[in-house]
Amino acid sequence: MSGPGPLPGHGEVSDPAAVPILMYHAVAAEPNDATRALSVTPEAFAEQMATVADLGLTPVGTAELAACWRHGRPLPARPLLVTFDDGYEGVHRHALPVLAKHGFPATLFVSTGWLRGPYETGGALDTMLDWDQVRELAAAGVEIGGHSHTHPQLDQLPDDTLRRELILCKEIVSDQLGTVPASFAYPYGYSSRRVREAVRETGYAQALAVGNGLARRRQGPYALRRVTVRRGTGAEEFRRLVEGRAITRTFARDLALTKGYAMVRRARQIRRKAVRTRV
Numbered sequence: 001m002s003g004p005g006p007l008p009g010h011g012e013v014s015d016p017a018a019v020p021i022l023m024y025h026a027v028a029a030e031p032n033d034a035t036r037a038l039s040v041t042p043e044a045f046a047e048q049m050a051t052v053a054d055l056g057l058t059p060v061g062t063a064e065l066a067a068c069w070r071h072g073r074p075l076p077a078r079p080l081l082v083t084f085d086d087g088y089e090g091v092h093r094h095a096l097p098v099l100a101k102h103g104f105p106a107t108l109f110v111s112t113g114w115l116r117g118p119y120e121t122g123g124a125l126d127t128m129l130d131w132d133q134v135r136e137l138a139a140a141g142v143e144i145g146g147h148s149h150t151h152p153q154l155d156q157l158p159d160d161t162l163r164r165e166l167i168l169c170k171e172i173v174s175d176q177l178g179t180v181p182a183s184f185a186y187p188y189g190y191s192s193r194r195v196r197e198a199v200r201e202t203g204y205a206q207a208l209a210v211g212n213g214l215a216r217r218r219q220g221p222y223a224l225r226r227v228t229v230r231r232g233t234g235a236e237e238f239r240r241l242v243e244g245r246a247i248t249r250t251f252a253r254d255l256a257l258t259k260g261y262a263m264v265r266r267a268r269q270i271r272r273k274a275v276r277t278r279v
């Protein structure tokens with residue numbers, strides 16, 4: 001990715017070896033309280049994709065990015081990824097027409113138990129896609145990836161439950177679409193070495209975390225970072241994200257909270273392991 005030169009007042013300059021992977025959730029005018037913070041309005045999404053086009057960035061799919069890095073193939077000039085998590089209905093209603101207008105590929109990571117239809121388990125945070133809509137998205141060129149079955153914190157699950165979440169998601173997507181999903185995104189962004197290994201063994205070729213940083217080849221195919229786009233992301237901040245500028249400063253609070261919570265989660269895992277060992 002060839003980025004712009006240094007800009008006054010920003011300090012951090014685009015890294016040509018890094019790729020911004022945008023993480024969206026709901027696209028909705030009136031989201032509920034549970035999804036509001038991580039949603040964007042339809043108007044904001046349209047403006048953001050227009051910015052991507054105006055800057056001459058080149059959206060690619062998750063599988064394409066990972067394959068290029070895995071095999072050492074060149075990427076298009078100034079690559080960027082557009083991804084959506086969970087499977088909210090607004091991705092079909094609002095995002096798809098905008099993506100189609102620009103000819104942009106994207107990746108949708110679905111939690112199969114949250115989608116409306118025969119595999120629904122409840123627990124979804126807002127109005128979700130149904131499988132007809134997922135098929136229409138796939139037919140329009142949106143890559144459909146896995147996001148677990150019931151959207152749990154995968155690193156807190158015992159091995160058998162973890163594998164069931166991964167396998168069931170993969171099998172349902174394969175059955176409904178007729179193609180095996182190649183890409184995965186960790187619910188909440190949480191993973192561990194054990195989770196990443198299970199994802200690989202399930203047959204996913206690559207997986208995305210969060211991390212609120214730019215994706216780099218050295219992160220490996222199962223821990224590629226993304227940057228969060230939310231309702232409070234303004235036009236200037238969005239431009240900085242897609243140009244790879246001031247990422248650390250933009251997400252300083254998020255990164256500090258993530259680091260602290262990671263310590264808590266590791267302590268919980270150690271306690272659970274100790275309890276299982278005693279039993």
